[in-house]
Amino acid sequence: MSALSGILRKENSGLRTRLLVHGAGIILMAAVFWVFISAVEVLRIESRESDKEIQKYLNLNKIDFGDPLDRTLFREALDIFYNGQTQRNDSVLTAIDNLRQRQFSDPDYKTGEKQSGLTWNMVKRLSGMFLQFIAVYGIVLIIIYLLAQRIAVYRFIKMKQHRESYLTQALDLINNARANQLGLISWSVVRKSVFLFMKALVKGMLLMLLFSPAYVIAYAVKTTIDTSSILFMILLGIISNGVLIHTANKFFTFLVAESRKGYVQTAVVKNLHASYEWNAPEGIPLRTLLNIKHGFRSHVFQPIFFNARFQFIPALKEHASFLVTGLIIIEMALNIQGHFCYELLQQILYKQYDIAAVIIFCIFLTVKATEIAIDIWEHKEKRKYGY
Amino acid sequence: MATKTFTGNSWLSILASKKDLPWLTIWIAGLGVLWIWDALFLNAPAFARLQIAFLNSLFTGVMVVLFSLVLGWFVGVSLHMLEHSKSKVGFAVISFVTDILRSIPQIITVLIGYVVLTILLHNGIIRSSFVQMLWIAGIIAIAVFLEVADTIRQRIDYFRTLDFVDAMLCCGIKERRIINVEILWKNSRSHMLHKLIAIFGISIFLQCSIDFIISVGLSTDVSLINFPMTLGNLLANVDSKQDILALSNLFTEPGYLPVIFVRHLQGLSVAFCIVFSLLCIYMIANGFVRRHKLA
Amino acid sequence: MNERKYNIRISSEGRELVAIDDFRLAKSAITVLLGESGIGKSLILLAIAGLIDPDELDVQIDGKPYAAYLRSQEAIDIRRNGFFVFQEPSSHLNPLATLRAQLREGSLAKTHDEERILRKLWQNSTSSDIESILDVYPKPYRPSGGEKQRILAAMAFKKMAASAELEDSTFIFDEPTGNLDNRLRNEFLDLLIENFRDRTATIVLITHDYSIISRFASTYPAVSMRILYRELMLERGKLHLRDFLPGEYLSWLEKRNAAVRTAKKTETILRLHPDIEIFGRTLSISRDKEGCNLEPLVIRKGAVTYLKAPSGTGKTTIVKLMMGLIKPEKMLMELGSAVYTEKTNRNAWARGVWGKQMTMVFQHADESLNQNSKVKDVFSGLPIAGPMNERTIANSISELFEEEPSRDFLNTKVKYLSGGQKQRLNLLRSLILHTDILILDEPLNGLDFASAAKVITKIEMKLQSGIGVLVISHNEEIFDTLVAADDIYYLHSWSPNCTMPDTSKR
Structure with a gap:
């Protein structure tokens, strides 16, 4: 009230x-x-x-x-x-x-039983599936929100430390290597560059995992892991379909944009800490990645982080919608019986379009409810800062 | 700590300075290597299917980009014009409709489009693969074009906050020209191109996902073989699924790795094609942002 | 005088932005740095202050990479003991922290004198007024640009007070008075001199406001020996610093003041009734400073009308509503035989006014021009009868530029021009039109002295052709030489004690 x-x-x-x-x-x-x-x-x-x-x-x-x-x-x-x-x-x-x-x-x-569209039994069955869908969605959304910020902050700080990618380092090493009298590059350069290429390869594999559609990952591990379990679905929801990497990238983009704003220069002339080295006296302690909300006091990164987070809230809407897309794909493509979106596909297959419509409406309501919650959250944050 | 970038004017330094080009090169090279490998080790019918699937997916993706651009430009500019017109009814109606469209997950929009497509196929209204691909591109564009429309509106709104528009209006320059030429054409091409690259990536993802989903079946009368061959379609093929399932063997039998690259090539090639393309497109889009300082 | 000479090169992705061999910074003195905007003044001083992000620009100081300079004791001292007041106050304040928090952040937390400084900068305001401002989270529209600028200046003065005992510290003020009216500007200058007089700070004041010269000359003759005027200029494509003699400006001004100015009773083109309501505020126009005798604002053929008001009163708002760009709650304007009110549709301006009867030059050339257009394309789409070929464009440009522009110049993108060149193009785009009225909002923004003088001459030529001009400008000292006393109007927030004019004719 x-x-x-x-x-x-x-x-x-x-x-x-x-x-x-x-x-x-x-x-x-x-x-x-x-x-x-x-x-x-x-x-x-x-x-x-x-x-x-x-x-x-x-x-x-x-x-x-x-x-x-x-x-x-x-x-x-x-x-x-x-x-x-x-x-x-x-x-x-x-x-x-x-x-x-x-x-x-x-x-x-x-089947011999006369299914006549939207019966009470069907509604009860759908309700259970819908609640399960919402629970998985809620958990994945929260984890992605928290994880994406940390990944973005880590990437931003690494960028500020001017670390080139492993691939760039390897290519640079080869490019700048001086050949000996026999026209050969020294063994240490070869070893270092191979090591860097290996690191780049592992990083690339991890990235490919994050970009893999859920069904590719699920089929690759299907005979080893129970792919129809809720836990696996949550894990898949987080790491697959590029949801996590895109959400983290959005936050990273906000961090970069904010870091170019004038108030950062004002913070520098006010002598706030400005080093981005891990654990340096005026730098950033690595443990702050666990406590990003309070970890950057007296550092110019604090206003950057808060301003980026402020803009990230409304942007969550589109990511939430994309996450729902991802979860639908997981449920449908993996043929997980008894799941909400698999049921949608089954109902379309058997031309029970009224039941399919109810399922689609429920999914629409889920996205709408998320949008409403984010709008209220954004409004509260804005009021806090005098907008 | 390695802090140095490429020195001198080598081709490496030129590539690195462009930021998005290295990833475009990696993408093309990666696909090239895959093509050579498949030409050597994949059986001829599967290789032919893979090539057709790739080209069809590419064509559909490009068409999604084109349709999204046209739709997005039209809706974005219309919304802006209607917002500043005397009557706000048109603006309210279009915003309301787009607001609803935004709340429907993209895959659901595409799924509904596919249901309609299966009905059209079943009734023999659509027959040619080309028209089917255009239809698929059209429905994916409906699911994603709002991103272009939003970019267009953001760009116009940004210039509205400056004196840019007012200063030109006061000099008697027509509003139509200010928006379409001065703002969108001269000042927003990079932003739009970046958005279109991202849309291309999303369209590949949605295409593959929906094709994989419909392998479960959308209709008892229409099945995968009624649809044009795409990467998702080929991945949903039983042989490909078996190939991907074979990856599980690696957990218990790592020595199986070399065999995979020869014996399970169809599924693996399709999956690699999809995942590698998604990764590279993302990297190209990111590099583009950095090169043009769009963030 | 002890001077530090710098050789500075700044480039971005291979394109040279600034290259100067002899930038001199006088120690323990105030350097007033003049020169047209966008020529590189701010960039040079940002580089010296160690505030350029090496990821964004390639910088070399004295032939060494910027990273080496940033590690030098000199750069460390400037950052630790000095301060930089940036010219864009809005973007240089954190929108998610109150002004109070920002005023006490970092090294400013340890310093005192905050109240004294704020009282001086907010003269005539009560403690509670100042307190209420400090509780605000800065937004684009609140507090005003002038208030934000004073908050940034207050930060610098706090740091200055804290480092009073230090042998040398460097304070750079980039256009610190750009958003202040003359009264507030003078308060700022008083505080600056007060803090500078008994110590050894190095101060750089970047400005386009030439009237500061008169102010220093007339008010602080005792410290004039420690005030240097220098102008950064581009000659034959090369940047260099020259000493600017205050006499150049003062004698020009004296000569203009000597001319007799009488109001010409020519035909009235526009009449704006003085009771205006907009954004819930009532604005009024008078000929007296106090605002008790309200009178319609009149623009006449061949004459300049000058509208004055303190910063933030709404001068730009008034001209924007005259141009039909914003919708007031109440207004009445007669333009020729047509009447425009709050009910008039925006299309009426689009059809008959914009580019035909009236045109307006906005104050920020950077925002008004399309930075991605070529110079020659700035004139595309204008409602001009007859073709605008390269020849006619070149002829027009030569009127405000030193020489006839080359084909290369016409094909240069606007973003690569200096701020002064942009401002001249901005003016030319409107001057080329054949309108009855020309509205100029801060037309001398970003111009060096020579260009400003040229613009004044061009305006006088336009007047002779019968055009009516309305001017808004902080450069009162200069525009007072162009306008007759009868053509000066003052804008006020409406006071209930004054007599409103008879508007029953409406």
């Missing part, structure tokens, strides 16, 4: 407008899906009625619709009863064929 009255206050009008837009979006989508689900239901009822009519023909004794002779006899009988209505009689025959085919392929007929 107090949160609601807070939102209604005048200074929160910007947030209120955004929440209204989110709310309107949810209502509109709910209406669209409701119309769609209703339409699917109407079509299903119509189809059942029509199936009943056709079933009458299929129930006729002594006619095998797979037998060409029986089919011809049946067609001639139709022509006698409905003389001159060739088109109608063709349609009846096509409808009979379709129904027969569906009786082979449709799960409704195959």
